[in-house]
Amino acid sequence: MIGRDLLGIEDLERSEIELILDTAERMQEVGRREVKKVPTLRGRTIVNLFFEPSTRTRTSFEIAGKRLSADVVNFSSGGSSLKKAESILDTAKTLDAMDPDAVVVRHSVAGVPRQIADALEAPVINAGDGAHEHPTQALLDLLTVREEKERIDGLTVTIVGDILHSRVARSNIYGFLKMGAEVRLAAPPTMIPPGVEALGVKAFTSLREALEGADVVMVLRIQQERLQDAFFPSIREYAATFGVDRAKLRYAKDDAIVMHPGPVNRGVELSHDLADHRPSVILDQVRNGVALRMAVLYLLAGRAPKEDQP
Amino acid sequence: MAQDSPSQSEAAEASAGSQTRGVVLEDAAIRRSLTRIAHEIVERHDDLASLYLVGIPNGGVPLARRLARNLGEIADVEVVVGVLDTTLYRDDRASRGTRPPLRRTEMPSAVDDRIVVLVDDVAHTGRTIRAAMDALMDFGRPRSVEVVALVDRGHRELPIRIDYVGKNIPTRRAETVVLRGIEDDPESPLEVVLLSAGAHREDDREDGEGA
Numbered sequence: 001m002i003g004r005d006l007l008g009i010e011d012l013e014r015s016e017i018e019l020i021l022d023t024a025e026r027m028q029e030v031g032r033r034e035v036k037k038v039p040t041l042r043g044r045t046i047v048n049l050f051f052e053p054s055t056r057t058r059t060s061f062e063i064a065g066k067r068l069s070a071d072v073v074n075f076s077s078g079g080s081s082l083k084k085a086e087s088i089l090d091t092a093k094t095l096d097a098m099d100p101d102a103v104v105v106r107h108s109v110a111g112v113p114r115q116i117a118d119a120l121e122a123p124v125i126n127a128g129d130g131a132h133e134h135p136t137q138a139l140l141d142l143l144t145v146r147e148e149k150e151r152i153d154g155l156t157v158t159i160v161g162d163i164l165h166s167r168v169a170r171s172n173i174y175g176f177l178k179m180g181a182e183v184r185l186a187a188p189p190t191m192i193p194p195g196v197e198a199l200g201v202k203a204f205t206s207l208r209e210a211l212e213g214a215d216v217v218m219v220l221r222i223q224q225e226r227l228q229d230a231f232f233p234s235i236r237e238y239a240a241t242f243g244v245d246r247a248k249l250r251y252a253k254d255d256a257i258v259m260h261p262g263p264v265n266r267g268v269e270l271s272h273d274l275a276d277h278r279p280s281v282i283l284d285q286v287r288n289g290v291a292l293r294m295a296v297l298y299l300l301a302g303r304a305p306k307e308d309q310p
Numbered sequence: 311m312a313q314d315s316p317s318q319s320e321a322a323e324a325s326a327g328s329q330t331r332g333v334v335l336e337d338a339a340i341r342r343s344l345t346r347i348a349h350e351i352v353e354r355h356d357d358l359a360s361l362y363l364v365g366i367p368n369g370g371v372p373l374a375r376r377l378a379r380n381l382g383e384i385a386d387v388e389v390v391v392g393v394l395d396t397t398l399y400r401d402d403r404a405s406r407g408t409r410p411p412l413r414r415t416e417m418p419s420a421v422d423d424r425i426v427v428l429v430d431d432v433a434h435t436g437r438t439i440r441a442a443m444d445a446l447m448d449f450g451r452p453r454s455v456e457v458v459a460l461v462d463r464g465h466r467e468l469p470i471r472i473d474y475v476g477k478n479i480p481t482r483r484a485e486t487v488v489l490r491g492i493e494d495d496p497e498s499p500l501e502v503v504l505l506s507a508g509a510h511r512e513d514d515r516e517d518g519e520g521a
Contacts, residue, residue, distance in 0.1 A: 023411065033449065038399065039398070
């Protein structure tokens with residue numbers, strides 16, 4: 001069984017990750033049916049509480065909830081009193097009083113989902129908090145890799161890009177390490193968090209070395225606004241050095257797959273060609289995201305109230 | 311992971327805290343029951359090409375496979391066998407707040423206009439059959455639906471009729487009936503065991519007792 005909330009991969013045991021992935025595999029079958037809906041969360045309410053704009057993740061959670069027959073309510077910063085300087089916890093507590101069965105939280109500040117989880121009765125699912133974690137993204141990446149490679153143990157996974165600012169990278173580092181993969185990071189030195197090797201990963205400033213023998217190449221999105229902060233000299237230079245294209249991909253294993261959490265800056269971190277074609281599996285990641293979030297909602301939403309649990 | 315069957319260890323776990331009251335159906339008896347049921351199915355239907363056996367995991371799956379083989383031997387038909395997990399359709403899980411692991415669902419062809427025969431190991435409250443019928447309707451519109459149960463232990467809570475019964479076994483509510491010894495190998499011997507009242511496992515997942 002897994003815990004009450006899903007706040008980060010750092011908190012999960014390997015067996016819990018496996019339970020989520022196995023459950024997601026069953027949910028994939030529901031997504032392939034003509035009637036893509038099962039009644040298991042009928043009468044349950046899921047609140048998407050997004051303090052930071054997101055269309056993809058929010059839509060994915062929304063579809064996931066609806067395929068399980070839950071009622072899904074979106075509460076985003078544009079259309080709520082979040083702009084009226086209502087405090088985060090006040091908003092969350094107000095929502096809690098409406099008795100949701102799960103609350104999905106995204107916020108630009110690390111740690112906010114945990115703060116909300118501590119204040120709420122309902123289970124909280126972190127949909128991304130600052131540069132901290134984005135656990136459902138890492139889990140859907142693990143699911144996609146397991147589907148492609150039929151294992152995770154023993155694989156070499158190279159994460160390329162702005163590791164320092166990436167919650168996706170952080171969650172994936174924890175996830176792939178816990179599942180027994182070797183994790184390498186490739187980025188300009190300014191984008192590698194100091195001391196990251198202590199987690200058990202290898203950091204490279206040469207993409208070529210980092211790709212040598214890789215089974216999975218995970219490319220991160222370059223946030224163009226980071227340019228102003230002078231983390232790297234120019235987009236063009238970044239594309240030339242760390243942008244992944246077919247020529248550079250030759251350093252990885254012949255059957256290596258390419259992943260990206262989306263949306264892709266085409267021609268920057270990933271070539272146009274790779275953004276659309278095998279061996280990139282970007283749309284599979286999106287498809288698996290729905291099944292994975294169905295699994296998380298199934299396992300967390302609508303369990304017995306807090307005080308009844310041991 | 312892919313648990314298609316209550317393994318030996320799972321059955322052993324189920325019986326922890328319970329007392330085995332003994333084997334109520336041995337492999338030979340199970341074989342005889344399934345052969346008889348296959349004959350009954352052939353007797354009842356002219357259009358055997360429309361048959362579609364659907365096993366309910368875990369116990370129903372190997373029974374459905376055996377039944378398909380029997381039908382092949384008796385009537386020279388190749389019967390489609392599907393696997394349908396009912397967990398996401400159950401009415402008792404949500405209210406109790408438990409989240410049992412999901413099992414595999416594999417429906418190899420459409421059920422529209424087919425004569426669907428649901429196969430379960432133990433018929434009990436009727437709730438699993440009810441859930442299976444709901445699930446089935448999401449896959450299409452069968453011409454008709456019938457039910458096979460290797461064991462009918464009574465205590466129905468819903469108006470569900472079992473069309474083909476292997477053996478009626480009177481039980482008390484607190485008892486548990488499990489089919490065990492199932493491996494992926496369809497040849498492996500099976501047995502049905504009656505367990506006396508004891509501590510139910512926490513997730514309340516006695517296979518075969520599922521009703």
